Amino acid sequence: MTDLSAGKADLVIIGGGIFGCAIAYYYSRNHPQKKIVLVERNEICGAATSRAAALITRIRSKKHFIPLSLETYRVIGELECQLGESLDTKRVGVMHVASSETNVTALQELMDIADEFNQPAEYISYEDANRMSPWLQAIEPLKIGFMQGEAYCDPYLLGTFFARCARMNGADIRQGVEALNLILDKGRVTGVSTAKGKIYAGSVIIATGAWAPLLADQAGIALPMAPVRSQYWITAKDSLYPPDSPIVLLPDAHAYARPEGGGLLFGIREKNSFSVSPKDIPRDITDFSFSPDRGIQDLSEVIDRLGRFFPKVYEAGLKYYIAGFCGYTPDNNLSMGPAPGIPNLLLATGCVGAGISVCGGVGLAFSEMAAGKPNPFDFSQFALERFGKIDPFDKEWLNQCGLARSRKTSG
Ligand SMILES: Cc1cc2nc3c(=O)[nH]c(=O)nc-3n(C[C@H](O)[C@H](O)[C@H](O)COP(=O)(O)OP(=O)(O)OC[C@H]3O[C@@H](n4cnc5c(N)ncnc54)[C@H](O)[C@@H]3O)c2cc1C
Structure with missing residues (x-):
C-alpha cells in the first residue's frame, strides 16, 4: 500500500532513525492489537543513526541515563533471538584514563556508580592498559578504570534489527514518505499529513532527530535542542590497534577511541562545536x-x-571522516517526553549524542506513554519545559547547545 489517504492508526511515528524504529518495535511487541505506522522520508536509519560511533555506554555520571542503556543491552538479546541472527556486539570493555585530579575524582565517582548498578569495574595499571591498547602512550595517567562489560555495535544494524522485528510484529513502516504537517484540532493532534496522504492517529510521536524542532514548532512547541555536528576519524590499519582492544575514554582530552576495521576510530570535542538551525539542514x-x-x-x-x-595521531594517516548532526541541549540531558499542553503528542528527541546507547529505554518509554501507560523510567531530568521560554532557532540558543558538546568528556 503506497497511499496513506484517510488511513487510521493508533500510533503514527514520524522518523525512522534508531528512536523511531525502537519505539515501533516495543509498541508492536507490547500492544499487538494496535495499529502502528512509521513514516520515514528517506531510508530508515540513514541520518544520524548510521553515522554513530555507537559506543553503548552504560556507566555515566548522568545516572538517569543508565536504566535506559541497561534496557538496550537487554533488548539486543531479544532482537537477536527473534531474528535468529547475531548483532555481533563488540563487548570489549571501556578504559577511562584520568590524568588530572578533577578527572581522578570523577573516575572514582564513576567506579562507585558502576558498583551501585552491579557492573564490573576495576582499576588497572598503565602497563595493562598499554598491553590492551598499544597506541595508548599516556605518560601521565593518574588512574585508569576498566569496565569490562561495556560494548559498541554497528548502529545501522541495530536500528534495522528493531525495524525488522517491528515489521514481523505487524508494524507498518513506510520509507520515502515525508510528514509535512501535524493535523491539530482543539488542543490535540489528530493525525499527520504526509506527501502520500493523511493519516489519522490516536497518538503521534515526533522522532525526527535534528529536524524535530520544525514539526514541533507547528504545534507551538519550542523544542529545547539544537542540531550540533559530531565528527570522528578512522586511521589507516596498524598493529597498534588490535581489533579486540577496548573503547578508551580520555576525559582530559575530551576524546574517545575504539578499534574499527584494523584502524582506530577516534572522536574529539571541538573548541567550538558547530551548531546549525534545523531550518538550514537539507532534507x-x-x-x-x-x-x-x-x-x-x-x-x-x-x-x-x-x-x-x-602520539601516533600526528602521523596516523586518516582514512575516513564521518560526521552527522545530533540534537544537543545546554545541560547535555536528553530532551524528550510529552509535548506540554498536547498530551497525545510525544517527542522522542534531543539525543545529546547518546541515542544508540539509550535507544532501548527510549523505545520502551515511548511505547508505553503512547499506549496511555505510565513511563517505566524517570524522565524528570529530560522535561521539555526545563529551560523555560526559549527560541530553538535563535543564534544564542544554537551557540549554547554547541558549547555543551564542546564541554562533553564522556563517551
Ligand atoms: C558522528 C556521530 C557519532 C555518534 N556516536 C555515538 C555513540 O558513540 N554512541 C551513541 O549512543 N550515540 C552516538 N551518536 C548519536 C546517535 O547517532 C544519535 O543519538 C541517534 O542516531 C539519534 O537517532 P534519531 O532516531 O533521534 O535520529 P536520526 O537517526 O537522525 O533519525 C531521524 C530520522 O527522521 C527522518 N525525518 C526527519 N524529518 C522527517 C519528516 N518530516 N518526515 C519523515 N521523516 C523525517 C530523517 O530522515 C531521519 O531518518 C553519534 C552520532 C554521530 C553523528
Whole structure:
C-alpha cells in the first residue's frame, strides 16, 4: 500500500532513525492489537543513526541515563533471538584514563556508580592498559578504570534489527514518505499529513532527530535542542590497534577511541562545536558536506591534548571522516517526553549524542506513554519545559547547545 489517504492508526511515528524504529518495535511487541505506522522520508536509519560511533555506554555520571542503556543491552538479546541472527556486539570493555585530579575524582565517582548498578569495574595499571591498547602512550595517567562489560555495535544494524522485528510484529513502516504537517484540532493532534496522504492517529510521536524542532514548532512547541555536528576519524590499519582492544575514554582530552576495521576510530570535542538551525539542514544529508576540510581545522585546534595520549595521531594517516548532526541541549540531558499542553503528542528527541546507547529505554518509554501507560523510567531530568521560554532557532540558543558538546568528556 503506497497511499496513506484517510488511513487510521493508533500510533503514527514520524522518523525512522534508531528512536523511531525502537519505539515501533516495543509498541508492536507490547500492544499487538494496535495499529502502528512509521513514516520515514528517506531510508530508515540513514541520518544520524548510521553515522554513530555507537559506543553503548552504560556507566555515566548522568545516572538517569543508565536504566535506559541497561534496557538496550537487554533488548539486543531479544532482537537477536527473534531474528535468529547475531548483532555481533563488540563487548570489549571501556578504559577511562584520568590524568588530572578533577578527572581522578570523577573516575572514582564513576567506579562507585558502576558498583551501585552491579557492573564490573576495576582499576588497572598503565602497563595493562598499554598491553590492551598499544597506541595508548599516556605518560601521565593518574588512574585508569576498566569496565569490562561495556560494548559498541554497528548502529545501522541495530536500528534495522528493531525495524525488522517491528515489521514481523505487524508494524507498518513506510520509507520515502515525508510528514509535512501535524493535523491539530482543539488542543490535540489528530493525525499527520504526509506527501502520500493523511493519516489519522490516536497518538503521534515526533522522532525526527535534528529536524524535530520544525514539526514541533507547528504545534507551538519550542523544542529545547539544537542540531550540533559530531565528527570522528578512522586511521589507516596498524598493529597498534588490535581489533579486540577496548573503547578508551580520555576525559582530559575530551576524546574517545575504539578499534574499527584494523584502524582506530577516534572522536574529539571541538573548541567550538558547530551548531546549525534545523531550518538550514537539507532534507537528505547523504551528500551533505559537513566540513569542507573533513574536520582537519577543528582537529588541529585540539590535537595536542589528544597527542598527549596518542602520539601516533600526528602521523596516523586518516582514512575516513564521518560526521552527522545530533540534537544537543545546554545541560547535555536528553530532551524528550510529552509535548506540554498536547498530551497525545510525544517527542522522542534531543539525543545529546547518546541515542544508540539509550535507544532501548527510549523505545520502551515511548511505547508505553503512547499506549496511555505510565513511563517505566524517570524522565524528570529530560522535561521539555526545563529551560523555560526559549527560541530553538535563535543564534544564542544554537551557540549554547554547541558549547555543551564542546564541554562533553564522556563517551
Ligand atoms: C558522528 C556521530 C557519532 C555518534 N556516536 C555515538 C555513540 O558513540 N554512541 C551513541 O549512543 N550515540 C552516538 N551518536 C548519536 C546517535 O547517532 C544519535 O543519538 C541517534 O542516531 C539519534 O537517532 P534519531 O532516531 O533521534 O535520529 P536520526 O537517526 O537522525 O533519525 C531521524 C530520522 O527522521 C527522518 N525525518 C526527519 N524529518 C522527517 C519528516 N518530516 N518526515 C519523515 N521523516 C523525517 C530523517 O530522515 C531521519 O531518518 C553519534 C552520532 C554521530 C553523528
